[in-house]
Amino acid sequence: MTTVLATENLSMSFGGVRAVDGVSIDVPDGFVFSIIGPNGAGKTTLFNMISGLYTPREGRVLLENDDVTGLKPDKLARRGLSRTFQNLQVFFRMTALENVMVGRHRHERTAIIADLLHLPAVGRQNRETRVQAEAALKRVGLAAVAEQPAGGLAYGDLKRLEIARALASEPKVLLLDEPAAGCNPVETAELEGVIRGIADGGITVVLVEHDMRLVMNVSDRIHVLANGATLAEGTADEVRADPSVIEAYLGVGGSEGKSRAVH
């Protein structure tokens, strides 16, 4: 199985505190790869390093075996890495559809002069982008709100809008940062289908999530972080059974806690 995304010994610290400490992951192509861990475990920091928002202090990020450490996010995006955000980063002044159309940016080919003059190529490009964006909205179930301003959408819809936007860029690897946070059980269940569908479509998904039911149901492989370092990795069942994981989540082990943590 080929590895599409990997980190080698990735580290980052803020003001002396090691937020991420020597984390190595290996994400096989087409997998749903989840990263879990208690709050402050360094999950989002890891994401930020992988997606180029932070420059790691140590270690490397490999995308399709190319060293992409320290590349700017937009360069990484052009190589097929896309992501969503834990704290929403929606373009609130644009409509839902326009948000997703921005996701098509890396596939759009026009020049600024052509854009200003609205040459026929721009019209064609816009139509094509629109069709693709509408399709992406449909995939996450937001086609009905396409023309609405994003600022007016419900929280759950915004979460899915970010996914649609990332999808529209046709990434090879998609990083989802807590997509279910703030969603009700029905929305979370829908989300599960969406994520599965994305993976089935051939896109590798890296998921950071607190909702264990979702994680357990959807993941092919789970990587557990605690205090910035790797604690365990394995399939859902393996991780569920790992005592160190249970301890990390609850401080001390306990069957009651175990069931609450993982179910």
Place this chain on the structure above:
Amino acid sequence: MAELLQFTFSGLTVGAVYALVALGFTLIYNASDVINFSQGEFVMLGGMVTVFLALGGVPLPLAALLAIATATLVGLALHRFAIETARGANAVTLIMITIGASIFLRGVAQVVFDKRYHSLPPLFGDDPIRFGGAAILPQSLVVFAGAVVILVLLWGFIDRTLFGKAVLATAANKLAARLVGIDTRRTVGFSFAVSAAIGAIAGFLITPITLTSYNIGTLLALKGFAAAMLGGIGSAFGAVIGGLLLGILEAFAAGYLSSQYKDAVAFIVILVVLLARPQGLFGRAKVERV
């Protein structure tokens, strides 16, 4: 050597003026994220009201107190009737409101007062203090001391009083501050009042040096704003250092390079500083959480 000393004296004189204006910017910014472009008009009010009351026969200390009270009331009114009414508007809208307020206040001043320049007698006379071949006016030291005293008071107030902590909390996170029971409206209103008072004190102190007229506010605001940004907006200490630095830059540029391009030199240095430290000298870098 005497030359260097004189340039430094000049820089400190002008810089202390900028520092006083910058302090006003910083306080309002801290509490409300608003850059108050009518800060210069508070300074103008401090000077002009004192001048005109004194002309009308009011003893100088009383005139100054009344001027500070006037400016404070104007600051409160600006908050209550403009900023508070527009609560929730974005920062640019609020800034535009303060620009409108600045035009309005200038318009009022030109009718109520006049359009000539005025001066006030310096507190400790006109005779320069000579030192090492250079000379500085006592009033420059007064302005400088004023900036330091206000800085210390602000620091003591913010660090040592509950209300000061409330201002800090409001600055850090308005919503959270409200949730823990801080009346953020009162806090912001208070910061407007104090900023206005600081402006007016500045106006009263600097008038013997800079002279005053109904329209000095714009230029002072411009320089004060630049000083506050140089020091790092939101930091009172930064405001004072930024102001002094800007003054010294201008004086050195005028003395050593070209008096024609001294403002240009000062701004180029500000640009360079900001490019190296995008949050200003003593500002905190904002980390965006994603």
Place this chain on the structure above:
Amino acid sequence: MTSHCQSCFARVAAAAFALAVVATPSAVLAQVKIGSSLAVTGPASFLGDPEKRTLEMYVDEINKKGGVNGEKLELVIYDDGGNANKARTFATRLVEEDKVAVMIGGSTTGATMAMIPVFEEAGIPFISLAGGISIVEPVKKWVFKTPHTDRMACEKIFTDLKRRNLTNIAIISGTGAFGKSMRDQCVKVAPASGITIVHEETYGRGDSDMTPQLTNIKNKKGVQAVVNTGFGQGPAIVTRNYRQLAIEQPLYQSHGVASKQFIKLAGDAANGVRLPAAALLVADKLPDGDPQKPVVTAYTKKYQDKTGQPVSTFGGHAYDGLMIFVEAAERAKSFDPAKVRDEIEKTKNFVGTGGIVNKSPKDHLGLDQSAFRMLEIKDGDWTLVPESDS
């Protein structure tokens, strides 16, 4: 002041009402309109403000005495803030909308230059109140001006310097229009006057400390005198800083320092400062035989009574402009712009606040150096410097 402010609300209300009917320009009364666009506010407001007050005062007085040629005058003043673009728009408005018979205004040279084409094209006489020499050189058919040019001020200062055997000078100038323009003229006429400029400094608008510049001047070898060109608060601060640094050489200010306000602002430091100025500033000190004495004394009294402020030569320029127009219109017995223009050009021996005016087709200013007096400040008052050789 209180009654002033009570009426202000009434005036605002009335004006708000007037907005509704402003589309129909007030052309009800058959009056002769005098147009003006002045820097009533903004950095040049100490030009525009006294100019405006003067025009208002004297138009009032003229109307009370029955007007000109049996017709009442109506004054239309706009505030251009010294901004050339705004001035140009008001010029168009005065010509197209208000249909003025004459234009008396333009506080700054920049605003005047921007307005000139409008009046040249419309064929309406334009009497500018700004200092720049480019306004009347080369001569433009419809354009006149009343203030002395900067060049005359420079020459007057240089003459005085020569008399004192001071030939090496330093100039410190404001970067504003007035200071810059006069500095340029001084530099231009210096060689012909036998003056060498050995050092130059400038300061900007709103600057509050000029000691660095003055320190450089002080340290420059061979400077025998210092000339400061500029107006506003700048010269006052330069004068104070001059004394602060205890610079010994004589200090000359320009005619931009044109009111007693300067002495008040500069305080004791002003003692010993010399400057060229119009007779207006020393109305009470003029010898009784001086032809200007009655005019300047009357103007000074009227202005100070009415406004409670010290008289300034800038207001005097407006007085001269208005009176030159009024006399020309009376001579022409008409307000026909072409006839009035011709009569303005024929103005001879007009005694104004700025001097004795003799205009001609080649000289649309009509003042010579004799219009300037050299003054020295002593004990907080002006004194005339005796002019031995003129």
Place this chain on the structure above:
Amino acid sequence: MSVRPLNERPLAKDMPALGDRAGSAWRTILGPLERYRLTPVIIIAVLIALAPLLFPSAYYYRVAALVYIFALAAIGLNLLMGYAGQVSLGHAGFMGIGAYAVAIGPVHLGVPGWLSLLAGAAISAIVAFVVGRPILRLKGHYLAVATLGFGLLLAIVFTNEAEWTGGPDGMSVPRLVLFGWSVRGSQTWYWVSGVCLVLGAALAFNLIASPAGRAMRAIHDSETAASVLGIDVARTKLMIFVISAIYASVAGSCLALFNGHITPDAADFLTSIELVAMVVLGGMGSIVGSLVGASVLVVLPQVLTVLHDYEHMVLGLVIMGVMIYLRSGIVPSIAMAFRGWRR
């Protein structure tokens, strides 16, 4: 890539059309027009063409021409501020470059006016490119102070380099001559500036609805999200800074050629603030708003002259009042109210 659509709601446009035939007929005519990108531009063009019917004198032509010229600069600034979210308090500097280009070109260098205008635009673009690269890294108020300093710098140069610029008193600008036709007078400039405005507005609308336009709007809301979607944030900001500089430069050239005389006022801090005020008052992110904002700030002082000394007081109050009660700007606020009312 087949994905099961979840929770798919019925699409509004798939629902059977309601209403009678007349209504749908209207919709077939007005619908596309309402959606068409350039409809506002067409409306502006029609208004510009018809407005002179109401003008009693050349003065009105002049004021309207000034509105159009300032609106052109404001539209450019709006692209930068309202769409891309980057503040500039120094845009009058670019107006100054354009203005002095058409003055200095013909007077000192013998370059014809129209070519000087283009050269001015090119110089503005280059200056914006060089300056923009470093300073656009700054954010919010820091960017504001940096652009302010930059604008001030240009104004200082225009004031001090008197040999070239005539200094504070300014210099005259030779009339524009196009194909042997001398462009002069308020009426002629009304049409010239009107055409410039329509073209400028059309280009702006084109840009907004293009890939580059979407990228620039995205940056306004979230630079982070924009960058992870492949948008080169720095480059996009720089591009829009350059474009807005060109708008300001062309407007400055028009102003100088129209007035026939140029002073450093055109480039100073107050003019920059005026431009910002036009954008914010009219509505950030609304091209039509910039025209409205320019109209208000050019026409209002003309109307307020009846107030004499109280002019500035009232102007300040109007600005405050508009910003307090129409906080998104005149056009967006009214549009919002209208939409709410129609619903």
